[in-house]
Amino acid sequence: MTEDRKGGKGSISSLKTRPLERNIAMTMLGLGAGGKIAAHSIANLFRDESTRERADRDFYKRQAEILADELGKLKGSVMKAGQMMSLYGQYFLPEEAVDVLSSLQDDTPPVAWHVVLPVLERGIGRDRLRELDVDEKPLAAASLGQAHRARRRRDGQELVIKIQYPGVADAIESDIRTLSRLLMMTRLAPKGLDLEPVFNEVREMLHREVDYETERHFTQTFAEKLRDDPRFVVPRVFGEYCSDRVLTTSFEHGNHVRDDAVQRLPQARRNALSAAFVEVFLKEFFRWHMVQSDPHFGNYRIRPDADGQDRIVLLDFGATRVFGRGFVESYADIVRGAIERDREAILRGGIDIGLMKAGFPKSVLDTFVQLCETIVEPFGDAAHMPERLRNDKGEYLWGASDLPMRAGRMAASNALSVHFKVPPREIVFLHRRLAGVFIMLATLHGELNARDMLLKYLKEE
Structure with a gap:
């Protein structure tokens, strides 16, 4: 790989496209990781608990950085699978590893x-x-x-x-097998966790995206x-x-959402853009039953208009997922129940799509209900919004909200985390898109209560 003139990552002058070449590269990485794991484990014998915990975090971060760097060089399906691990990995990988693998989303050299x-x-x-x-x-x-x-x-x-890229479609099967072994060799995945369903989904997704x-x-x-x-x-x-x-x-043409030309738009115009982002998602899922599930900012452009008729450019539909009507209807039950504070509807929908099981402890079911009710906070009525997150019109202040962190802490700090490991694949991709909507509205500093908009599409189900 060459270096650019600014010292950053330059272009890759050749790709390892043959399965043997790619396997050797990743096997060497795995063997190197094995030696580091042994040394780390021995050193841990002489550390107290607090020092060991800090050393573990540093170790996981270094392992993930090495893995991410190698995947970035190899490109193709192993790199895309690494990206997917950052998405699925929030349910089973160390936080440090998820943060590093997430960098694969946008910090990759060209070919x-x-x-x-x-x-x-x-x-x-x-x-x-x-x-x-x-x-x-x-x-x-x-x-x-x-x-x-x-x-x-x-x-x-x-x-x-x-x-x-040449050879990426032909290397998918070999890459997936090698990467699954590599995750185990680097000790990033917990022992005993069955990752076969995750890799099956990644395999299917890769074949779809090529x-x-x-x-x-x-x-x-x-x-x-x-x-x-x-x-x-x-x-x-x-x-x-x-x-x-x-x-x-x-x-x-269009501007990145973080460009000054967008950020300096009057509040009313940014609110209109926010409403459009919410509505297109609701249309995709509830009406069309197909969702563009890769919501990173590179797939959107904002085209400001001198007359105030700003437009959103939608790009890259390779990650589009189609959802069955039964799944959409059950998910609608969860959302409708969360807005209306209807516990039975939330649990019925959660059980129907495999998020919950009727035999789970009451504390787990209660937490699931509470989590769902919390997540729909921006779509609720003013009475269920924190006062600090409402403007004087009762509209939700997306840019000031810490909802993702609150919801994440709620899921991780109780029995739900024990029972709710890797959710159904439909949920992973749907929530990826939903999180993208939230981040987009937060970046626009939108002030919007989308309750009526959501109820309109729920009534269609």
Whole structure:
């Protein structure tokens, strides 16, 4: 890997694409981890309890940093699986490891142009490629592919070409097997925990995300569904420049949500953007039963308008998940019950989708009910909102809220954590998206009570 001129991570000049190469790289990492584990365990024999706890935290962080760095170099499915471990891992990995693995979401080096160019040439053909001027410096780099800006010569149409890294689709099965062994060798996963369901889900997700034809379908589906809503922009697909490894769409300009141009918008306009973010999520889940489940800020752009008609650009539909009607209806029971303080409805929905079991201790069920009622705080009435989180209109102050931390402490500090280890996969991805909505509204410093909006969509179920 080269270094850029600022001393940061430069581009990767070659990829280990063969299973044997990738297995050797990760096996060497695992063997190195084994020696460090032995040394750490011996040192712990001579430490008191408080010193041992601090040493364990430092050790987990170092192990996770080594793992994250190697996964970032390998790219492909092991890196994406590492990202997923940061998502699932909140239920079973040390907090320090989750924090480090989360960095894989956006701190990854791009791949050199000569590595991805053959994929593009094979995907759309050299004749089609000659129609375009492609910027060899990537616009964005991810675990499974990277995006390059381009311009069509005949009409100046601005494009974005998403190119899949060579060999990643073929390496998924081998990568998953190796990574599962590696997690155990680095002692990041608890002994005795069955991670097979987690890796099965990661495997399925990876096969879905390297399927650019399905991503193309979802991009066009979202564009159609939001066609008449002026608040949203979905890129147009250019099929003549697409293949199973290449996806080309229109380039859609916009600002990052943290840019000054967005942060300085008047409160009313930021509230309108906040309401749009909430409503599109509610539409996705309750009406369309399909959710774009990867909500990091790179997948959204804000397009401020001089007339105040600001728009949200929605990008990257490769992580779209489809939910069955039964799951949506049961989840609606939980949400409806939480808003109305209906314990039986909450438990009925929780049991139906596998979050709870009827035979759990009453203390666990009580905590689950309390947790659900807490989570819907922004959607409740003013009487159930902390006074410090309401403005004089009774609207929820998303930017001032510490709700995620309060909910996390509640789940971790009682019997719920013993029984509620790794939730059903639908919940993991749905809550990932829901957390993204909360973070987006907090970043916009939205002031919004979304109760009526939520009730509107609940009535449709």
